[in-house]
Amino acid sequence: MSKHAVAVNRVAETQWHAVEDDLTVGRGYTSRRPDGRTFLSIDAWHDAAFDRLADAMLADLPTPLYTVADEADLDMTSGWARAGFTVLRREWEYLVPTDPQVTGLGSAPPQGVTIVPVGQAEEGPLRALHRTIHDEVEATVGWREMPAEVLPRPDLPVVVDPSMYAAAVHAGEYVGLIRVTTVARQPRCRRIGLVAVRSDRHRRGIARTLLAHVLGSLHRCGIETASADVNESNGAAVALFEGIGARRANSNVELMRTRP
Numbered sequence: 676m677s678k679h680a681v682a683v684n685r686v687a688e689t690q691w692h693a694v695e696d697d698l699t700v701g702r703g704y705t706s707r708r709p710d711g712r713t714f715l716s717i718d719a720w721h722d723a724a725f726d727r728l729a730d731a732m733l734a735d736l737p738t739p740l741y742t743v744a745d746e747a748d749l750d751m752t753s754g755w756a757r758a759g760f761t762v763l764r765r766e767w768e769y770l771v772p773t774d775p776q777v778t779g780l781g782s783a784p785p786q787g788v789t790i791v792p793v794g795q796a797e798e799g800p801l802r803a804l805h806r807t808i809h810d811e812v813e814a815t816v817g818w819r820e821m822p823a824e825v826l827p828r829p830d831l832p833v834v835v836d837p838s839m840y841a842a843a844v845h846a847g848e849y850v851g852l853i854r855v856t857t858v859a860r861q862p863r864c865r866r867i868g869l870v871a872v873r874s875d876r877h878r879r880g881i882a883r884t885l886l887a888h889v890l891g892s893l894h895r896c897g898i899e900t901a902s903a904d905v906n907e908s909n910g911a912a913v914a915l916f917e918g919i920g921a922r923r924a925n926s927n928v929e930l931m932r933t934r935p
Contacts, residue, residue, distance in 0.1 A: 680695055680696075680723070681693050681694070681695045681700065681701075681723050681724050681727040682694050682695070682727075683703075683727050683728055683730075683731040685731070685735060689704055689705045689706065690702065690703070690704055690705075691703040691704075691728055691731055691732055691735075693719060693724040693727055693728050695724065700719065700720040700721065700724040701717065701718060701719030701720060701724035701725060701727075701728050702717070702718050702719075702728075703715065703716070703717045703718075703728040703729070703731070703732050704716045704717075705732070705736065712739070712741050713736065713740055713741065714740075714741045714742055714743065715729075715732055715736075715740055715741070715742045716742065717729060717732075717754070719754075722750075722754065725754045726754070726757060726758070729754065729755075729757075729758040730758075733758065733759075733932070733935075737935075738932055738933055738934060738935055739931055739932065739933045740760075740931070740932050741763070741929060741930065741931050741932075742755055742760060742929070742930050743927050743928070743929050743930070744927065744928055744930065745925065745926075745927055746765070746925075746926040746927060746928050747925065747926075752928065752930075755930050758932065759932045759934065760930035760931060760932045761930060761931060761932075762928045762929070762930055763928075763929045763930060763931040764906060764907070764908065764928070764929045765906075765907045765926055765927070765928050765929075766904050766905065766906050766907065766926065766927045766928075766929065767904070767905050767906075767907055767913070767923050767925075767926050768902055768903070768904055768923070768924050768925040768926065768927065769902065769903045769904075769905060769916050769917075769921040769922065769923055769924065770900050770901075770902055770921060770922055770924045771867065771890065771900065771901045771902065771903050771916060771919070771920075771921040772890075772899070772900060772919070772920050772921070773890040773891070773893045773894035773898055773899055773900065773901060774894050774899070775887065775890070775891055775894065777919075777920050778886075778887070778890060778919040778920055779919060779920075780883060780886060780887035780890065780891070780919060781887060782887060782888075782891060784843070784880075784881075784884040784888075785879050785880045785881065785884060787845055787846065788843055788844065788845050788850075788879075788881060788884060789843070789844045789845075790841060790842070790843055790844075790884065790885065790888045791841060791842040791843075791844060791849075792841055792888070792892070793838070793839070793840065793841045793855055793889065793892070794837060794838045795837070796837045796840055796841065796842040796849070796852075797837070798835070798837050800842075800848075800849040801835055801837055801840055801842055801849060801852065802835045803849070804842065804849040804850070804851075804852055804873065805835045805852065807873060808852070808871045808872075808873060811873070811874050812871070816908075839854050839855060839856055840852050840853065840854050840855075841853050841855070841885060841888060841889055843872070843881045843884060843885055845876060845881075850872060850873045850876040850881060851870075851871065851872035851873065851876065851881040851882065851884075851885055852869070852870075852871055852885070853867065853869065853870045853871075853885040853886065853888075853889055854867070854868045854869040854870075855867055855868075855889055855901075856868055858902070863898060864898075864901075864902065865893055865898060865901045865902070866901065866902045866903070866904070867886075867889065867901055867902070867903040867904075868903075868904060870882050870885060870886065870912070870915075872885075882915060883915065883919075886915070886919065889901075890919075902924070903916055903921065904927075907926075
């Protein structure tokens with residue numbers, strides 16, 4: 676099927692449609708992450724529609740551009756490769772048991788540490804902690820190495836939503852956080868997207884305590900397994916999750932195109 680038979684129109688600021696014989700055979704979208712990077716996604720019936728959408732979007736948008744693909748989806752990863760995207764990093768998806776008898780996570784936090792449950796953290800201290808951790812990570816490996824949420828619209832402000840976070844408190848200060856979200860269209864599934872502790876509180880068991888709290892809460896609600904995203908280069912996070920019995924289920928690759 677010739678790709679020249681496919682016409683692409685930009686129907687909104689963040690959306691493109693591919694049309695063939697009066698049928699919509701593909702859609703392309705952009706979304707902006709809190710760090711300002713623009714991510715592309717394409718859903719197409721066939722390679723010709725994918726390629727035409729990619730060509731049109733790349734012609735309209737400034738580089739660098741990014742996308743995320745399931746590494747097992749060879750059609751998708753091949754399509755992005757044809758469009759000039761290369762692998763920037765790989766993120767493992769882990770399936771994490773919630774039963775403390777399986778994870779071995781105890782319920783008692785380190786001395787002096789208390790946990791503020793999901794949805795109960797104060798927004799001001801939570802935002803301040805998020806900013807501190809962001810700056811610490813940015814000064815080392817870079818915040819883009821952390822699992823990030825995609826904003827539904829590029830004009831939305833960056834908001835740390837307390838309904839998605841539990842926090843660890845030590846000496847009256849927020850020192851660690853964990854982000855838990857509901858998987859789209861799967862209301863019984865939970866995803867752990869981020870576990871982070873302030874650098875001056877590392878190696879005190881705070882991350883394990885946050886995981887123990889969240890996983891234990893899910894277990895008591897009848898949820899047997901959660902999922903978590905871990906950068907393959909983050910050895911500490913890999914060791915943490917594999918040490919509690921999590922198993923690799925999938926891998927996603929983040930790809931980037933830098934040239935116009």
